[in-house]
Amino acid sequence: MRQTSVVGRSPIIEGMGVAIQDRSETGRIGVIRKVKAYVALTKPRVIELLLVTTAPVMILAAQGIPNLWLVLATLVGGTLSASSANAFNCYIDRDIDRVMNRTKNRPLVTGELTDREALAFAWITGAVSIVWLALLTNWLAAALSLAAILFYVFVYTLLLKRRTPQNIIWGGAAGCMPVLIGWAAVTGSLSWTPVILFGIVFLWTPPHYWPLSMKYRADYQSVGVPMLAVVRGRTVVGLQVVLYAWATVACSLLLIPVAPMGIVYSVVAVASGGWFIVESHRLYSAAIRHDEVRPMRVFHASITYLTLVFLAVGIDPLLPF
Template sequence: MSDMSYDAGGASAPLDLSASVDLSEVRDWFALLKPRVMLLVVFTGVVGMALAPGDLHPVLAAVAILCIAVAAGAAGAINMWYDRDIDALMRRTVRRPIPGGRIAPRAALSFGIFLSIASVALMGLATNLVAAGMLAASIGFYVFVYTMWLKRRTPQNIVIGGAAGAFPPIIGWAAVTGGIALPPLVMFLIVFLWTPPHFWALSLWAHGDYARAGVPMLPVVAGPRETRRQILIYATVLVPVGMAPWFLGFASVWYGVASAAIGLWFLHACWRVFTDAQDEAGRSLTNDAPARWAFRVSLMHLAGLFACLAVDHWIFG
Protein backbone atom coordinates (compact mmCIF):
# COMPACT_ATOMS: atom_id res chain seq x y z
CA MET A 1 0.00 0.00 0.00
CA SER A 2 1.34 3.45 -0.90
CA ASP A 3 2.35 5.82 1.90
CA MET A 4 1.30 8.82 -0.24
CA SER A 5 -1.99 10.72 -0.07
CA TYR A 6 -3.39 13.26 -2.53
CA ASP A 7 -4.64 16.80 -2.01
CA ALA A 8 -7.65 18.31 -3.75
CA GLY A 9 -5.57 19.27 -6.77
CA GLY A 10 -4.31 15.74 -7.20
CA ALA A 11 -0.77 16.43 -5.94
CA SER A 12 0.79 13.74 -3.89
CA ALA A 13 1.67 14.36 -0.23
CA PRO A 14 3.22 12.14 2.44
CA LEU A 15 0.66 10.32 4.57
CA ASP A 16 1.01 11.35 8.22
CA LEU A 17 1.38 8.17 10.26
CA SER A 18 2.33 9.91 13.50
CA ALA A 19 -1.10 9.48 15.06
CA SER A 20 -1.11 5.70 14.56
CA VAL A 21 2.49 5.41 15.76
CA ASP A 22 1.74 7.43 18.88
CA LEU A 23 -1.35 5.34 19.59
CA SER A 24 0.71 2.17 19.25
CA GLU A 25 3.26 3.51 21.73
CA VAL A 26 0.50 4.41 24.18
CA ARG A 27 -0.85 0.87 23.93
CA ASP A 28 2.59 -0.54 24.72
CA TRP A 29 3.04 1.66 27.78
CA PHE A 30 -0.47 0.76 28.92
CA ALA A 31 0.30 -2.95 28.40
CA LEU A 32 3.18 -2.59 30.87
CA LEU A 33 0.56 -1.95 33.55
CA LYS A 34 -1.06 -5.38 33.07
CA PRO A 35 -4.53 -3.84 32.68
CA ARG A 36 -6.46 -7.13 32.83
CA VAL A 37 -4.93 -7.91 36.22
CA MET A 38 -5.53 -4.33 37.30
CA LEU A 39 -9.30 -4.55 36.76
CA LEU A 40 -9.86 -7.28 39.36
CA VAL A 41 -7.43 -5.64 41.78
CA VAL A 42 -9.28 -2.34 41.55
CA PHE A 43 -12.67 -4.02 41.92
CA THR A 44 -11.72 -5.76 45.18
CA GLY A 45 -10.32 -2.47 46.47
CA VAL A 46 -13.56 -0.67 45.62
CA VAL A 47 -15.57 -3.28 47.51
CA GLY A 48 -13.28 -2.82 50.51
CA MET A 49 -14.08 0.90 50.40
CA ALA A 50 -17.80 0.28 49.94
CA LEU A 51 -18.04 -1.96 53.01
CA ALA A 52 -16.01 0.35 55.25
CA PRO A 53 -17.95 2.34 57.86
CA GLY A 54 -17.71 6.10 57.51
CA ASP A 55 -17.70 8.50 54.61
CA LEU A 56 -15.07 9.53 52.10
CA HIS A 57 -15.66 12.45 49.75
CA PRO A 58 -16.41 11.12 46.25
CA VAL A 59 -13.45 12.97 44.77
CA LEU A 60 -11.08 11.54 47.36
CA ALA A 61 -12.61 8.09 46.86
CA ALA A 62 -11.97 8.38 43.12
CA VAL A 63 -8.38 9.42 43.82
CA ALA A 64 -7.91 6.45 46.16
CA ILE A 65 -9.23 4.06 43.49
CA LEU A 66 -6.90 5.65 40.94
CA CYS A 67 -3.97 5.19 43.32
CA ILE A 68 -4.77 1.49 43.75
CA ALA A 69 -4.96 1.08 39.97
CA VAL A 70 -1.73 2.98 39.32
CA ALA A 71 0.12 1.11 42.08
CA ALA A 72 -0.98 -2.25 40.65
CA GLY A 73 0.16 -1.12 37.21
CA ALA A 74 3.47 0.13 38.57
CA ALA A 75 4.18 -3.23 40.19
CA GLY A 76 3.28 -4.92 36.91
CA ALA A 77 5.71 -2.69 34.99
CA ILE A 78 8.57 -3.47 37.38
CA ASN A 79 7.67 -7.16 37.17
CA MET A 80 7.90 -7.01 33.37
CA TRP A 81 11.28 -5.27 33.63
CA TYR A 82 12.68 -7.93 35.97
CA ASP A 83 11.15 -10.88 34.10
CA ARG A 84 12.09 -9.71 30.60
CA ASP A 85 14.52 -12.61 30.17
CA ILE A 86 11.98 -15.34 30.93
CA ASP A 87 9.16 -13.46 29.17
CA ALA A 88 11.21 -13.76 25.97
CA LEU A 89 11.17 -17.57 26.34
CA MET A 90 7.44 -18.04 26.87
CA ARG A 91 4.86 -17.98 24.09
CA ARG A 92 2.34 -16.34 26.41
CA THR A 93 4.60 -13.36 27.09
CA VAL A 94 7.04 -13.08 24.19
CA ARG A 95 4.98 -10.30 22.59
CA ARG A 96 5.07 -8.10 25.66
CA PRO A 97 6.57 -4.62 25.05
CA ILE A 98 10.03 -5.27 26.54
CA PRO A 99 10.88 -8.68 24.99
CA GLY A 100 9.24 -7.40 21.81
CA GLY A 101 11.82 -4.60 21.71
CA ARG A 102 9.24 -1.80 21.72
CA ILE A 103 10.12 -0.38 25.15
CA ALA A 104 13.63 -0.22 26.62
CA PRO A 105 14.06 -2.07 29.94
CA ARG A 106 15.49 0.96 31.75
CA ALA A 107 12.56 3.11 30.59
CA ALA A 108 10.07 0.51 31.85
CA LEU A 109 11.82 0.37 35.23
CA SER A 110 11.84 4.16 35.55
CA PHE A 111 8.16 4.22 34.60
CA GLY A 112 7.29 1.65 37.26
CA ILE A 113 9.31 3.37 40.00
CA PHE A 114 7.82 6.78 39.20
CA LEU A 115 4.25 5.44 39.26
CA SER A 116 4.93 3.56 42.52
CA ILE A 117 6.18 6.66 44.32
CA ALA A 118 3.47 8.88 42.85
CA SER A 119 0.61 6.53 43.76
CA VAL A 120 1.76 6.07 47.36
CA ALA A 121 2.40 9.79 47.86
CA LEU A 122 -0.96 10.74 46.38
CA MET A 123 -2.76 8.12 48.49
CA GLY A 124 -1.16 9.56 51.62
CA LEU A 125 -2.17 13.12 50.69
CA ALA A 126 -5.71 12.21 49.63
CA THR A 127 -6.62 9.77 52.43
CA ASN A 128 -4.27 8.77 55.25
CA LEU A 129 -0.88 7.25 56.02
CA VAL A 130 -2.29 3.82 56.88
CA ALA A 131 -3.76 3.42 53.39
CA ALA A 132 -0.57 4.78 51.83
CA GLY A 133 1.55 2.40 53.91
CA MET A 134 -0.56 -0.60 52.91
CA LEU A 135 -0.33 0.47 49.27
CA ALA A 136 3.45 0.69 49.53
CA ALA A 137 3.52 -2.73 51.22
CA SER A 138 1.51 -4.28 48.39
CA ILE A 139 3.93 -2.92 45.76
CA GLY A 140 6.96 -4.01 47.77
CA PHE A 141 5.58 -7.49 48.38
CA TYR A 142 4.81 -8.06 44.71
CA VAL A 143 8.14 -6.72 43.47
CA PHE A 144 10.63 -7.88 46.09
CA VAL A 145 9.01 -10.92 47.72
CA TYR A 146 7.14 -12.49 44.80
CA THR A 147 8.93 -11.31 41.64
CA MET A 148 12.54 -11.15 42.81
CA TRP A 149 12.63 -13.78 45.56
CA LEU A 150 9.94 -16.44 45.25
CA LYS A 151 8.97 -16.75 41.59
CA ARG A 152 12.20 -18.39 40.39
CA ARG A 153 13.02 -20.31 43.57
CA THR A 154 10.04 -22.27 44.84
CA PRO A 155 6.82 -23.89 43.62
CA GLN A 156 5.18 -22.11 46.56
CA ASN A 157 5.72 -18.81 44.75
CA ILE A 158 2.02 -18.35 44.04
CA VAL A 159 0.92 -19.49 47.51
CA ILE A 160 3.01 -16.90 49.37
CA GLY A 161 3.09 -14.34 46.59
CA GLY A 162 -0.68 -14.35 46.43
CA ALA A 163 -0.67 -11.97 49.39
CA ALA A 164 0.37 -9.16 47.05
CA GLY A 165 -2.90 -9.30 45.13
CA ALA A 166 -4.93 -9.64 48.33
CA PHE A 167 -4.04 -6.21 49.75
CA PRO A 168 -6.57 -4.02 47.85
CA PRO A 169 -9.62 -4.68 50.10
CA ILE A 170 -7.50 -3.69 53.11
CA ILE A 171 -6.23 -0.59 51.29
CA GLY A 172 -9.76 0.42 50.31
CA TRP A 173 -11.04 -0.07 53.86
CA ALA A 174 -8.10 1.87 55.33
CA ALA A 175 -8.64 4.74 52.88
CA VAL A 176 -12.08 5.30 54.45
CA THR A 177 -11.44 4.43 58.09
CA GLY A 178 -7.73 5.04 58.62
CA GLY A 179 -7.40 1.58 60.17
CA ILE A 180 -7.75 -2.16 59.65
CA ALA A 181 -10.52 -4.45 60.95
CA LEU A 182 -11.82 -8.00 60.63
CA PRO A 183 -13.93 -7.58 57.43
CA PRO A 184 -11.03 -6.49 55.18
CA LEU A 185 -8.84 -9.22 56.67
CA VAL A 186 -11.47 -11.79 55.71
CA MET A 187 -11.59 -10.34 52.19
CA PHE A 188 -7.79 -10.55 52.13
CA LEU A 189 -8.01 -14.23 53.09
CA ILE A 190 -10.52 -14.95 50.33
CA VAL A 191 -8.24 -13.49 47.65
CA PHE A 192 -5.17 -15.11 49.21
CA LEU A 193 -6.70 -18.61 49.07
CA TRP A 194 -8.23 -18.01 45.64
CA THR A 195 -4.90 -17.13 44.01
CA PRO A 196 -3.21 -20.59 43.99
CA PRO A 197 -6.00 -22.56 42.24
CA HIS A 198 -6.50 -19.65 39.83
CA PHE A 199 -2.85 -19.59 38.73
CA TRP A 200 -2.30 -23.35 38.95
CA ALA A 201 -5.18 -23.86 36.53
CA LEU A 202 -3.35 -21.52 34.15
CA SER A 203 -0.01 -23.23 34.74
CA LEU A 204 -1.46 -26.66 33.87
CA TRP A 205 -1.94 -25.65 30.25
CA ALA A 206 1.05 -23.28 30.18
CA HIS A 207 3.50 -25.61 31.95
CA GLY A 208 5.61 -25.93 28.80
CA ASP A 209 6.28 -22.21 28.89
CA TYR A 210 7.28 -22.31 32.54
CA ALA A 211 9.51 -25.34 31.99
CA ARG A 212 11.35 -23.61 29.12
CA ALA A 213 11.85 -20.51 31.24
CA GLY A 214 12.97 -22.47 34.30
CA VAL A 215 10.16 -21.15 36.51
CA PRO A 216 9.38 -23.77 39.21
CA MET A 217 5.61 -23.69 38.97
CA LEU A 218 3.88 -26.59 40.68
CA PRO A 219 3.13 -28.62 37.49
CA VAL A 220 6.80 -28.38 36.49
CA VAL A 221 8.17 -29.41 39.89
CA ALA A 222 5.51 -31.73 41.35
CA GLY A 223 3.76 -32.79 38.15
CA PRO A 224 0.25 -32.19 36.81
CA ARG A 225 -1.42 -34.87 38.95
CA GLU A 226 -0.31 -33.25 42.22
CA THR A 227 -1.25 -29.83 40.85
CA ARG A 228 -4.79 -31.05 40.17
CA ARG A 229 -5.02 -32.37 43.71
CA GLN A 230 -3.86 -29.06 45.18
CA ILE A 231 -6.33 -27.13 43.04
CA LEU A 232 -9.18 -29.26 44.37
CA ILE A 233 -8.02 -28.87 47.99
CA TYR A 234 -7.85 -25.08 47.76
CA ALA A 235 -11.21 -24.87 45.99
CA THR A 236 -12.78 -26.99 48.75
CA VAL A 237 -11.40 -24.72 51.46
CA LEU A 238 -12.58 -21.66 49.54
CA VAL A 239 -16.26 -22.61 49.79
CA PRO A 240 -16.58 -22.04 53.59
CA VAL A 241 -14.03 -19.20 53.57
CA GLY A 242 -16.08 -17.44 50.90
CA MET A 243 -19.10 -17.74 53.20
CA ALA A 244 -17.16 -16.36 56.20
CA PRO A 245 -18.60 -12.82 55.93
CA TRP A 246 -22.01 -14.33 56.70
CA PHE A 247 -20.67 -16.56 59.49
CA LEU A 248 -18.94 -13.54 61.08
CA GLY A 249 -22.00 -11.30 60.85
CA PHE A 250 -21.00 -8.59 58.38
CA ALA A 251 -23.08 -10.03 55.54
CA SER A 252 -26.63 -11.37 55.42
CA VAL A 253 -27.92 -14.87 54.81
CA TRP A 254 -28.56 -13.79 51.22
CA TYR A 255 -24.82 -13.40 50.74
CA GLY A 256 -24.22 -16.73 52.48
CA VAL A 257 -26.46 -18.57 49.99
CA ALA A 258 -25.05 -16.72 46.97
CA SER A 259 -21.44 -17.26 48.02
CA ALA A 260 -22.09 -20.96 48.61
CA ALA A 261 -23.54 -21.31 45.11
CA ILE A 262 -20.62 -19.46 43.53
CA GLY A 263 -18.11 -21.45 45.54
CA LEU A 264 -19.70 -24.77 44.60
CA TRP A 265 -19.64 -23.75 40.95
CA PHE A 266 -15.90 -23.13 41.15
CA LEU A 267 -15.45 -26.36 43.12
CA HIS A 268 -17.24 -28.29 40.39
CA ALA A 269 -14.95 -26.74 37.77
CA CYS A 270 -11.93 -27.80 39.84
CA TRP A 271 -13.38 -31.30 40.25
CA ARG A 272 -13.47 -31.55 36.45
CA VAL A 273 -9.77 -30.60 36.44
CA PHE A 274 -9.04 -33.29 39.04
CA THR A 275 -10.91 -35.98 37.09
CA ASP A 276 -9.65 -34.91 33.65
CA ALA A 277 -8.55 -37.84 31.46
CA GLN A 278 -4.80 -38.29 31.94
CA ASP A 279 -1.98 -40.45 30.67
CA GLU A 280 0.35 -42.38 32.98
CA ALA A 281 2.43 -39.25 33.64
CA GLY A 282 -0.66 -37.27 34.62
CA ARG A 283 -0.75 -35.20 31.43
CA SER A 284 -4.18 -34.22 30.14
CA LEU A 285 -5.63 -36.13 27.21
CA THR A 286 -8.12 -33.32 26.51
CA ASN A 287 -5.62 -30.50 25.87
CA ASP A 288 -6.33 -29.30 29.44
CA ALA A 289 -9.83 -28.12 28.48
CA PRO A 290 -11.11 -28.47 32.09
CA ALA A 291 -8.16 -26.42 33.39
CA ARG A 292 -8.84 -23.67 30.85
CA TRP A 293 -12.48 -23.63 31.91
CA ALA A 294 -11.57 -23.58 35.62
CA PHE A 295 -9.28 -20.61 35.01
CA ARG A 296 -12.14 -18.63 33.45
CA VAL A 297 -14.56 -19.71 36.20
CA SER A 298 -12.05 -18.61 38.84
CA LEU A 299 -12.17 -15.05 37.50
CA MET A 300 -15.97 -15.04 37.63
CA HIS A 301 -15.88 -16.69 41.06
CA LEU A 302 -13.83 -13.96 42.72
CA ALA A 303 -15.64 -11.14 40.94
CA GLY A 304 -18.96 -12.74 41.87
CA LEU A 305 -18.11 -13.07 45.56
CA PHE A 306 -17.07 -9.43 45.86
CA ALA A 307 -20.02 -8.22 43.79
CA CYS A 308 -22.36 -10.12 46.13
CA LEU A 309 -20.64 -8.54 49.14
CA ALA A 310 -21.19 -5.07 47.69
CA VAL A 311 -24.83 -5.71 46.74
CA ASP A 312 -25.54 -7.28 50.12
CA HIS A 313 -24.08 -4.26 51.87
CA TRP A 314 -26.09 -1.78 49.79
CA ILE A 315 -29.35 -3.68 50.27
CA PHE A 316 -29.07 -4.91 53.86
CA GLY A 317 -26.53 -2.45 55.25
Protein backbone atom coordinates in the same frame (compact mmCIF):
# COMPACT_ATOMS: atom_id res chain seq x y z
CA MET B 1 21.77 -24.73 27.46
CA ARG B 2 19.25 -22.00 26.80
CA GLN B 3 17.78 -22.28 30.27
CA THR B 4 21.12 -21.56 31.92
CA SER B 5 21.80 -18.53 29.79
CA VAL B 6 18.31 -17.11 30.36
CA VAL B 7 17.83 -17.68 34.06
CA GLY B 8 21.43 -17.23 35.07
CA ARG B 9 21.34 -13.44 34.77
CA SER B 10 20.94 -11.53 38.03
CA PRO B 11 17.67 -9.59 37.99
CA ILE B 12 18.45 -8.10 41.41
CA ILE B 13 21.45 -6.15 40.15
CA GLU B 14 19.70 -5.09 36.96
CA GLY B 15 16.33 -4.48 38.56
CA MET B 16 17.43 -1.84 41.05
CA GLY B 17 19.47 0.45 38.81
CA VAL B 18 19.24 2.18 35.49
CA ALA B 19 19.33 -0.32 32.67
CA ILE B 20 22.76 -0.76 31.09
CA GLN B 21 21.29 -1.82 27.80
CA ASP B 22 19.07 0.60 25.99
CA ARG B 23 17.37 -0.70 22.90
CA SER B 24 17.04 2.75 21.36
CA GLU B 25 18.39 1.38 18.09
CA THR B 26 14.96 -0.14 17.46
CA GLY B 27 13.87 3.30 16.30
CA ARG B 28 11.06 5.66 17.22
CA ILE B 29 7.47 4.52 17.30
CA GLY B 30 4.27 6.52 17.16
CA VAL B 31 2.82 8.23 20.23
CA ILE B 32 -0.34 6.10 20.27
CA ARG B 33 1.66 2.91 19.97
CA LYS B 34 3.98 4.08 22.73
CA VAL B 35 1.03 4.83 25.04
CA LYS B 36 -0.43 1.40 24.33
CA ALA B 37 2.93 -0.12 25.19
CA TYR B 38 2.96 1.63 28.57
CA VAL B 39 -0.58 0.40 29.21
CA ALA B 40 0.45 -3.15 28.33
CA LEU B 41 3.38 -2.83 30.75
CA THR B 42 0.91 -2.39 33.61
CA LYS B 43 -0.87 -5.71 32.85
CA PRO B 44 -4.33 -4.07 32.70
CA ARG B 45 -6.28 -7.33 33.01
CA VAL B 46 -4.61 -7.99 36.34
CA ILE B 47 -5.41 -4.45 37.49
CA GLU B 48 -9.06 -4.85 36.50
CA LEU B 49 -9.34 -7.86 38.79
CA LEU B 50 -7.69 -5.96 41.64
CA LEU B 51 -10.11 -3.04 41.28
CA VAL B 52 -13.07 -5.44 41.32
CA THR B 53 -12.11 -6.30 44.88
CA THR B 54 -11.43 -2.73 46.04
CA ALA B 55 -14.63 -0.79 45.41
CA PRO B 56 -17.03 -3.35 46.96
CA VAL B 57 -14.89 -3.52 50.09
CA MET B 58 -15.13 0.25 50.44
CA ILE B 59 -18.93 0.00 50.30
CA LEU B 60 -18.88 -2.69 52.97
CA ALA B 61 -16.55 -0.63 55.15
CA ALA B 62 -18.85 2.39 54.89
CA GLN B 63 -22.01 0.27 55.22
CA GLY B 64 -23.34 2.27 52.29
CA ILE B 65 -22.03 4.39 49.45
CA PRO B 66 -18.78 6.04 50.57
CA ASN B 67 -17.62 9.45 49.43
CA LEU B 68 -17.29 9.04 45.67
CA TRP B 69 -14.20 11.24 45.53
CA LEU B 70 -12.58 8.96 48.09
CA VAL B 71 -13.49 5.93 45.99
CA LEU B 72 -12.06 7.55 42.87
CA ALA B 73 -8.88 8.59 44.68
CA THR B 74 -8.41 5.08 46.07
CA LEU B 75 -8.98 3.41 42.71
CA VAL B 76 -6.58 5.76 40.95
CA GLY B 77 -3.96 5.26 43.66
CA GLY B 78 -4.44 1.51 43.56
CA THR B 79 -4.11 1.50 39.78
CA LEU B 80 -0.85 3.43 39.96
CA SER B 81 0.47 1.12 42.69
CA ALA B 82 -0.37 -2.04 40.74
CA SER B 83 1.03 -0.49 37.56
CA SER B 84 4.32 0.13 39.33
CA ALA B 85 4.55 -3.41 40.68
CA ASN B 86 3.68 -4.95 37.32
CA ALA B 87 6.14 -2.73 35.47
CA PHE B 88 8.94 -3.74 37.84
CA ASN B 89 7.92 -7.36 37.28
CA CYS B 90 8.08 -6.99 33.50
CA TYR B 91 11.47 -5.29 33.76
CA ILE B 92 13.00 -7.93 36.03
CA ASP B 93 11.51 -10.83 34.08
CA ARG B 94 12.31 -9.49 30.63
CA ASP B 95 14.93 -12.20 30.11
CA ILE B 96 12.47 -15.07 30.47
CA ASP B 97 9.66 -13.12 28.79
CA ARG B 98 11.75 -13.18 25.60
CA VAL B 99 11.73 -16.99 25.67
CA MET B 100 8.16 -17.78 26.70
CA ASN B 101 5.47 -17.81 24.02
CA ARG B 102 2.89 -16.47 26.48
CA THR B 103 4.86 -13.27 27.02
CA LYS B 104 6.43 -12.74 23.62
CA ASN B 105 4.24 -9.70 22.88
CA ARG B 106 5.11 -7.74 26.01
CA PRO B 107 6.53 -4.29 25.18
CA LEU B 108 10.04 -4.98 26.50
CA VAL B 109 10.21 -8.04 24.27
CA THR B 110 8.92 -6.34 21.14
CA GLY B 111 11.11 -3.30 21.68
CA GLU B 112 8.19 -0.85 21.89
CA LEU B 113 9.64 0.25 25.22
CA THR B 114 13.27 0.37 26.24
CA ASP B 115 14.52 -1.02 29.53
CA ARG B 116 15.18 2.53 30.71
CA GLU B 117 11.65 3.67 29.89
CA ALA B 118 10.08 0.74 31.71
CA LEU B 119 12.20 1.21 34.80
CA ALA B 120 11.52 4.95 34.93
CA PHE B 121 7.79 4.29 34.55
CA ALA B 122 7.87 1.76 37.41
CA TRP B 123 9.65 4.13 39.80
CA ILE B 124 7.51 7.15 38.91
CA THR B 125 4.13 5.43 39.14
CA GLY B 126 5.15 3.80 42.42
CA ALA B 127 6.23 7.09 43.99
CA VAL B 128 3.16 8.94 42.72
CA SER B 129 0.83 6.21 44.05
CA ILE B 130 2.22 6.50 47.58
CA VAL B 131 2.05 10.30 47.65
CA TRP B 132 -1.40 10.27 46.03
CA LEU B 133 -2.89 7.87 48.58
CA ALA B 134 -1.19 9.61 51.50
CA LEU B 135 -2.61 13.01 50.52
CA LEU B 136 -6.06 11.97 49.30
CA THR B 137 -6.89 9.00 51.55
CA ASN B 138 -4.67 8.35 54.58
CA TRP B 139 -1.21 7.16 55.56
CA LEU B 140 -2.35 3.63 56.38
CA ALA B 141 -3.66 3.10 52.85
CA ALA B 142 -0.44 4.57 51.45
CA ALA B 143 1.71 2.32 53.64
CA LEU B 144 -0.24 -0.75 52.56
CA SER B 145 0.21 0.27 48.93
CA LEU B 146 3.96 0.58 49.43
CA ALA B 147 4.02 -2.81 51.15
CA ALA B 148 2.19 -4.36 48.18
CA ILE B 149 4.74 -3.02 45.70
CA LEU B 150 7.72 -4.12 47.78
CA PHE B 151 6.25 -7.57 48.43
CA TYR B 152 5.46 -8.20 44.77
CA VAL B 153 8.88 -7.04 43.57
CA PHE B 154 11.18 -8.41 46.26
CA VAL B 155 9.36 -11.41 47.74
CA TYR B 156 7.53 -12.78 44.70
CA THR B 157 9.48 -11.67 41.63
CA LEU B 158 13.03 -11.68 42.98
CA LEU B 159 12.93 -14.25 45.80
CA LEU B 160 10.24 -16.85 45.15
CA LYS B 161 9.28 -17.01 41.48
CA ARG B 162 12.40 -18.71 40.13
CA ARG B 163 13.21 -20.74 43.23
CA THR B 164 10.18 -22.57 44.59
CA PRO B 165 6.77 -23.95 43.53
CA GLN B 166 5.43 -22.10 46.57
CA ASN B 167 5.88 -18.88 44.58
CA ILE B 168 2.22 -18.34 43.76
CA ILE B 169 0.98 -19.26 47.22
CA TRP B 170 2.99 -16.66 49.13
CA GLY B 171 3.59 -14.25 46.29
CA GLY B 172 -0.17 -13.96 45.85
CA ALA B 173 -0.35 -11.95 49.08
CA ALA B 174 0.54 -8.83 47.10
CA GLY B 175 -2.64 -9.24 45.06
CA CYS B 176 -4.68 -9.32 48.26
CA MET B 177 -3.54 -5.90 49.42
CA PRO B 178 -6.18 -3.86 47.50
CA VAL B 179 -8.77 -5.32 49.88
CA LEU B 180 -6.91 -3.91 52.87
CA ILE B 181 -6.18 -0.63 51.08
CA GLY B 182 -9.86 -0.09 50.24
CA TRP B 183 -10.93 -0.79 53.82
CA ALA B 184 -8.21 1.41 55.30
CA ALA B 185 -9.08 4.28 52.94
CA VAL B 186 -12.61 4.39 54.37
CA THR B 187 -12.04 3.57 58.04
CA GLY B 188 -8.40 4.49 58.66
CA SER B 189 -7.96 1.14 60.42
CA LEU B 190 -8.17 -2.62 59.92
CA SER B 191 -10.32 -5.30 61.55
CA TRP B 192 -11.23 -8.96 61.17
CA THR B 193 -13.57 -8.28 58.25
CA PRO B 194 -10.83 -7.07 55.84
CA VAL B 195 -8.55 -9.83 57.13
CA ILE B 196 -11.12 -12.42 56.07
CA LEU B 197 -11.54 -10.69 52.70
CA PHE B 198 -7.76 -10.77 52.35
CA GLY B 199 -7.90 -14.50 53.13
CA ILE B 200 -10.46 -15.12 50.40
CA VAL B 201 -8.22 -13.61 47.72
CA PHE B 202 -5.11 -15.24 49.20
CA LEU B 203 -6.61 -18.75 49.14
CA TRP B 204 -8.22 -18.11 45.74
CA THR B 205 -4.95 -17.20 44.00
CA PRO B 206 -3.43 -20.73 43.74
CA PRO B 207 -6.53 -22.43 42.24
CA HIS B 208 -6.83 -19.45 39.92
CA TYR B 209 -3.23 -19.46 38.69
CA TRP B 210 -2.26 -23.12 38.79
CA PRO B 211 -4.66 -24.07 35.97
CA LEU B 212 -3.04 -21.33 33.88
CA SER B 213 0.40 -22.76 34.65
CA MET B 214 -0.86 -26.17 33.53
CA LYS B 215 -1.74 -24.76 30.13
CA TYR B 216 1.62 -23.01 29.80
CA ARG B 217 3.68 -25.72 31.48
CA ALA B 218 6.11 -25.99 28.55
CA ASP B 219 6.71 -22.24 28.69
CA TYR B 220 7.62 -22.24 32.37
CA GLN B 221 9.69 -25.38 31.97
CA SER B 222 11.68 -23.83 29.13
CA VAL B 223 12.91 -21.03 31.41
CA GLY B 224 13.31 -23.06 34.57
CA VAL B 225 10.52 -21.40 36.56
CA PRO B 226 9.33 -24.08 39.02
CA MET B 227 5.59 -23.56 38.85
CA LEU B 228 3.71 -26.42 40.49
CA ALA B 229 2.63 -27.76 37.10
CA VAL B 230 6.30 -28.02 36.10
CA VAL B 231 7.57 -29.92 39.14
CA ARG B 232 4.47 -32.04 39.84
CA GLY B 233 2.11 -34.13 37.74
CA ARG B 234 -1.40 -33.17 36.66
CA THR B 235 -2.99 -35.24 39.42
CA VAL B 236 -1.09 -33.44 42.17
CA VAL B 237 -1.88 -30.05 40.68
CA GLY B 238 -5.54 -30.99 40.30
CA LEU B 239 -5.75 -32.11 43.93
CA GLN B 240 -4.14 -28.89 45.15
CA VAL B 241 -6.62 -26.86 43.09
CA VAL B 242 -9.48 -28.76 44.73
CA LEU B 243 -8.12 -28.26 48.26
CA TYR B 244 -7.55 -24.55 47.80
CA ALA B 245 -10.96 -24.10 46.17
CA TRP B 246 -12.61 -25.66 49.22
CA ALA B 247 -10.51 -23.48 51.52
CA THR B 248 -11.46 -20.36 49.55
CA VAL B 249 -15.17 -21.06 49.80
CA ALA B 250 -14.90 -21.90 53.50
CA CYS B 251 -13.12 -18.61 54.13
CA SER B 252 -15.80 -16.72 52.20
CA LEU B 253 -18.47 -18.18 54.49
CA LEU B 254 -16.63 -16.89 57.57
CA LEU B 255 -17.57 -13.40 56.43
CA ILE B 256 -21.28 -14.09 57.02
CA PRO B 257 -21.14 -14.08 60.85
CA VAL B 258 -18.16 -11.72 61.21
CA ALA B 259 -19.14 -8.78 58.95
CA PRO B 260 -22.07 -9.68 59.27
CA MET B 261 -23.44 -10.30 55.79
CA GLY B 262 -27.04 -10.66 54.67
CA ILE B 263 -29.01 -13.01 52.44
CA VAL B 264 -27.64 -11.75 49.12
CA TYR B 265 -24.02 -12.37 49.97
CA SER B 266 -24.83 -15.67 51.66
CA VAL B 267 -26.66 -17.04 48.63
CA VAL B 268 -24.04 -15.84 46.16
CA ALA B 269 -21.13 -17.14 48.26
CA VAL B 270 -22.70 -20.59 48.61
CA ALA B 271 -23.95 -20.92 45.02
CA SER B 272 -20.89 -19.53 43.23
CA GLY B 273 -18.60 -21.32 45.66
CA GLY B 274 -20.30 -24.61 44.95
CA TRP B 275 -19.87 -24.07 41.23
CA PHE B 276 -16.18 -23.20 41.67
CA ILE B 277 -15.62 -26.38 43.68
CA VAL B 278 -17.42 -28.52 41.08
CA GLU B 279 -15.22 -27.12 38.29
CA SER B 280 -12.14 -27.83 40.39
CA HIS B 281 -13.23 -31.43 40.96
CA ARG B 282 -13.80 -31.87 37.22
CA LEU B 283 -10.20 -30.86 36.59
CA TYR B 284 -8.95 -33.32 39.20
CA SER B 285 -11.17 -36.14 37.93
CA ALA B 286 -9.95 -35.65 34.37
CA ALA B 287 -6.35 -35.81 35.57
CA ILE B 288 -6.97 -39.04 37.49
CA ARG B 289 -8.70 -40.71 34.53
CA HIS B 290 -6.02 -39.43 32.12
CA ASP B 291 -8.75 -37.72 30.12
CA GLU B 292 -8.31 -34.44 28.31
CA VAL B 293 -7.63 -31.79 30.96
CA ARG B 294 -9.16 -28.36 30.41
CA PRO B 295 -7.42 -26.13 32.94
CA MET B 296 -8.60 -22.88 31.37
CA ARG B 297 -12.16 -23.78 32.25
CA VAL B 298 -11.22 -23.60 35.93
CA PHE B 299 -9.15 -20.48 35.31
CA HIS B 300 -12.11 -18.59 33.83
CA ALA B 301 -14.48 -20.02 36.44
CA SER B 302 -12.23 -18.69 39.19
CA ILE B 303 -12.40 -15.17 37.76
CA THR B 304 -16.19 -15.31 37.53
CA TYR B 305 -16.40 -16.70 41.06
CA LEU B 306 -14.30 -13.93 42.62
CA THR B 307 -16.18 -11.25 40.67
CA LEU B 308 -19.55 -12.57 41.87
CA VAL B 309 -18.45 -12.83 45.49
CA PHE B 310 -17.10 -9.28 45.61
CA LEU B 311 -20.08 -7.86 43.75
CA ALA B 312 -22.18 -9.43 46.49
CA VAL B 313 -19.89 -7.85 49.08
CA GLY B 314 -20.69 -4.45 47.59
CA ILE B 315 -24.41 -5.01 47.03
CA ASP B 316 -25.30 -6.63 50.35
CA PRO B 317 -24.77 -3.54 52.58
CA LEU B 318 -27.00 -1.45 50.29
CA LEU B 319 -30.06 -3.66 50.79
CA PRO B 320 -32.50 -3.33 53.70
CA PHE B 321 -32.56 -7.08 54.38
